[in-house]
Amino acid sequence: MKAIGTAAVTAQVVLVVAGAPLLAGTMRQVRARMEGRAGPGVVQPWRDLRKLLRKEAITPIGTGPAFRVAPLLLVATTAVVAALVPLASTVTPVSGSADLILVVALLALGTVALALAGLDTGTAFGGMGASREMTVAALVEPTILLAVFALSIPTGSTNLSAIVSGGIHDPVRLASPAGLLATAALAVAVLAETGRLPVDNPSTHLELTMVHEAMVLEYAGPDLALVELGAQMRLAVLLGLLASLSAPWGIATTASPAALALALVLLTAKVALLGSALAAAEVFWAKLRLFRVPELLAGSFLLALLAVTASYFLTGE
Amino acid sequence: MSLLRKIRETGRVAEDAPPRPAPAASAAARRLGGSVQVRCVDAGSCNGCEIEIAAAFGPVYDAERYGARLVASPRHADLALVTGPVTRNMAEPLRRTVAAMPRPRLVVAVGDCALNCGEFAGGYGVEGAVADVVPVDLKVEGCPPRPDRIVAALRAVTGR
Numbered sequence: 502m503k504a505i506g507t508a509a510v511t512a513q514v515v516l517v518v519a520g521a522p523l524l525a526g527t528m529r530q531v532r533a534r535m536e537g538r539a540g541p542g543v544v545q546p547w548r549d550l551r552k553l554l555r556k557e558a559i560t561p562i563g564t565g566p567a568f569r570v571a572p573l574l575l576v577a578t579t580a581v582v583a584a585l586v587p588l589a590s591t592v593t594p595v596s597g598s599a600d601l602i603l604v605v606a607l608l609a610l611g612t613v614a615l616a617l618a619g620l621d622t623g624t625a626f627g628g629m630g631a632s633r634e635m636t637v638a639a640l641v642e643p644t645i646l647l648a649v650f651a652l653s654i655p656t657g658s659t660n661l662s663a664i665v666s667g668g669i670h671d672p673v674r675l676a677s678p679a680g681l682l683a684t685a686a687l688a689v690a691v692l693a694e695t696g697r698l699p700v701d702n703p704s705t706h707l708e709l710t711m712v713h714e715a716m717v718l719e720y721a722g723p724d725l726a727l728v729e730l731g732a733q734m735r736l737a738v739l740l741g742l743l744a745s746l747s748a749p750w751g752i753a754t755t756a757s758p759a760a761l762a763l764a765l766v767l768l769t770a771k772v773a774l775l776g777s778a779l780a781a782a783e784v785f786w787a788k789l790r791l792f793r794v795p796e797l798l799a800g801s802f803l804l805a806l807l808a809v810t811a812s813y814f815l816t817g818e
Numbered sequence: 819m820s821l822l823r824k825i826r827e828t829g830r831v832a833e834d835a836p837p838r839p840a841p842a843a844s845a846a847a848r849r850l851g852g853s854v855q856v857r858c859v860d861a862g863s864c865n866g867c868e869i870e871i872a873a874a875f876g877p878v879y880d881a882e883r884y885g886a887r888l889v890a891s892p893r894h895a896d897l898a899l900v901t902g903p904v905t906r907n908m909a910e911p912l913r914r915t916v917a918a919m920p921r922p923r924l925v926v927a928v929g930d931c932a933l934n935c936g937e938f939a940g941g942y943g944v945e946g947a948v949a950d951v952v953p954v955d956l957k958v959e960g961c962p963p964r965p966d967r968i969v970a971a972l973r974a975v976t977g978r
Contacts, residue, residue, distance in 0.1 A: 538831070545885060708890065
């Protein structure tokens with residue numbers, strides 16, 4: 502019983518760490534194919550990481566502990582979130598701690614660490630990227646909190662495992678107005694939090710349009726490998742969380758090896774599908790002007806607020 | 819929707835890949851293991867070479883499928899594509915860019931101007947060829963070089 506729970510947590514973390522670069526590779530491949538290119542293959546991000554880990558580490562003159570600690574903190578917080586969130590199983594030894602507020606705080610800790618590192622380099626673009634990232638984060642974190650809070654009202658708990666198992670046993674909740682509004686709000690928040698189009702362009706070369714990329718311009722070698730892995734893991738975890746909350750079918754609610762194996766396969770399929778859909782949609786989108794980003798995020802916050810209101814009025818408590 | 823129809827009608831634009839190059843010659847290239855991040859440095863070029871580099875990374879030649887990718891910072895880069903004769907004002911920025919790249923690093927001189935100052939040899943603003951300022955590992959000849967020659971130089975480094 503306990504052993505299978507531990508195995509589920511381990512499998513979630515291993516799957517996220519090993520699968521996140523493959524997810525990034527798949528998304529780049531989808532984009533390449535739609536642009537008429539052949540694409541470098543799905544495992545290219547792993548080749549990039551392997552090469553970066555072999556390269557010389559550089560600490561720019563004048564940078565302090567914030568610059569050195571940030572990549573480790575980013576990967577560590579994301580790994581903890583990957584262990585906590587019910588991606589494959591709702592019955593794990595840590596599912597009691599899978600609290601919504603803790604998960605959002607851990608994600609925010611990673612964001613803040615990287616923003617401080619951007620400031621620490623003392624370059625113009627590092628500071629500019631950090632300032633933009635904090636602006637976006639300040640608008641995104643409340644939306645994630647509020648959207649998941651709307652989903653938590655029918656369950657009566659902010660524990661993510663309880664919310665997900667509630668959704669499995671009572672699927673009507675997911676199709677309720679509150680559930681749909683919350684899912685839409687969460688989807689926009691995930692795009693902003695992971696720095697995808699239309700909020701940030703992950704493949705930009707123009708420093709003036711950068712948000713996330715501008716903060717990591719000074720990283721090289723193994724540190725850059727950790728930053729890239731951290732960013733890819735965040736995307737995988739947040740897409741997995743979105744899939745768990747909006748389509749929780751297949752997630753193991755009992756401690757049986759067969760259910761866990763099925764859950765892991767379905768998780769991979771769901772995240773790969775969401776990632777490919779996102780990559781395909783990005784071909785049609787342009788990046789929003791920076792001053793219009795708050796409008797988009799305020800819109801998604803409004804959806805989350807409506808979801809909370811709807812779940813109070815329509816559940817008839 | 820019209821974009822979707824366009825994507826479907828156009829299909830694949832990338833030309834078939836030429837045969838795989840011989841295994842990477844230098845030890846630095848072997849250590850990169852099929853992944854090369856490229857930083858372009860315009861040291862005083864007429865922008866003819868830049869247009870060809872852009873074409874090399876475009877859909878038809880698609881240098882990205884061999885594991886090369888353009889990046890925005892020399893700290894992320896393994897390889898510097900340097901174009902043009904090095905002008906007096908760009909000599910120091912070029913030295914600093916190459917110094918900012920983590921080892922193992924490579925410098926590729928692209929175009930006749932980068933190799934021997936070409937048309938601009940003897941100009942009052944010209945410091946010299948790229949090899950006079952930083953050590954050069956690979957050379958791509960032509961004025962401007964065809965995109966497939968640039969791609970061939972990148973493939974010699976990625977080994978794919």
